[in-house]
Amino acid sequence: MTLIRIPKSWEIPETETTPEAIFLNRRRFIKTLIGAGIGATILPMDGCSNASESKTPPSANSYSAYSGLAINPAFAKVDRPITDQSLSSKYNNFYEFGGSKSIWKAAQALPTENWQVEVSGLVENPRTYDLDDLQKKFPIEERVYRFRCVEAWAMVVPWVGFPMKLLVKDVEPKSNAKFVRLTSFYDPKITTGPGFWSSMYPWPYTEGLRIEEMTNDLAFFATGIYGHSLPKQHGAPIRAVIPWKYGFKGAKSIVKIEFLEKQPATFWNTIDAHEYDFEANVNPNKPHPRWSQATERMMGNGPSFTWEKRPTLLYNGYAEYVGHLYNI
Ligand SMILES: Nc1nc2c(c(=O)[nH]1)N[C@H]1C(S)=C(S)[C@@H](COP(=O)(O)O)O[C@H]1N2
Ligand SMILES: [Mo]
Secondary structure, three states: OOOOOOOOHHHOOHHHHOHHHHHHHHHHHHHHHHHOOOOHHHOOOOOOOOOOOOOOOOOOOOOOEOOOOEEOHHHOOOOOOOOOHHHHOOOOOOHHHOOOOOOOOHHHHOOOOOOEEEEEEOEOOOEEEEHHHHHHHOOOEEEEEEEEOOOOEEEEEEEEEEEHHHHHHHHOEOOOOOEEEEEEOOOOOOOOOOHHHHHHOOOOOEEEEEHHHHOOOOOEEEEEEOOEEOOHHHOOOOEEEOOOEOHHHOOOOEEEEEEEOOOOOOHHHHHOOOOOOOOOEOOOOOOEOOEOOOEEEEEOOOOOOOEEEEEOOHHHHOHHHHHHHHOO
16 A cells, blocks of 8 residues: 555646656656766756757658558447547657657658568568568558557557568467567667657667567557558557557567567666556556556547546456456
8 A cells, every 4th residue: 555645647737647758857867967976956857858859840741541441340440539630640659759749740850761670580481571561461451449658648540550460470480489579760860859868768669569469369560540651750651559558568660570588678668667567558457656547538539639538448448359368
């Protein structure tokens, strides 16, 4: 039992419900400056929380429409309306391009031409796919999924892509492969992120799954959203979507997929394992160390940002698909 009252997320000002920025900001600054012999008391605690997301000139967010897209009837809709793309495409987490939610302009610097994804490690068929290979090889479909960030904001979006299990089958993991590590694009000349302190993060961004999680029906590689290719801020040209886990598990702009025997170190888990556990399943009964996870803020589906308070669902509503993985 803790005596510290955990405020409901609605009671926390918006700036404090961004643990993946503010918290890190403070903690790592404190560590670094203390390391440099500067006392923590003189720190401007919030002074660095605004990312310089306007450094990159805005350019057209160009993407191409998928034609003849198959909608998977099993995932054609959920019981909430689809979030308007004018909202979801302007409220993102992509730390490579800034520490705020408004990184969509800065993310246009991501170079997505001639993209390649290297698959290696404990597999029979290591290989490098280009984006065309992936989209020809695996049937592309649309799925409407709930999405829940660990920070308590949530949305409903129609992803376009293919189930991870098809790729797993294609490369044939060896029997000792137990985990997968997904690595995001990183080039410090381009992914300049939240200014000078970006170098304090354990770049590149990596995430990981158990193989049984990766081969679950729901685990998805998205190459598109809303019927068109992924905008850069959503992790173009290919990102992971694991709808029963907190959003940070879904690495964006993937360049490498490695099959491993041991659980890999991951980005947020390395920063703070207590706040960002490796499993990271959405669970209303397991509070984040700094706030309750019992409710979520669903992004409005109108033209402006409104937030609807909703109860958080166990496994984000996907218990029937994934419950057996966790012995419930
Ligand atoms: N490479 C990379 N992937 C990432 C992140 C990131 O900062 N970098 N943020 C994660 C977090 S915390 C969330 S909530 C989702 C946000 O996805 P969206 O911006 O497309 O909604 O991306 C995840 N994938
Ligand atoms: Mo997140």
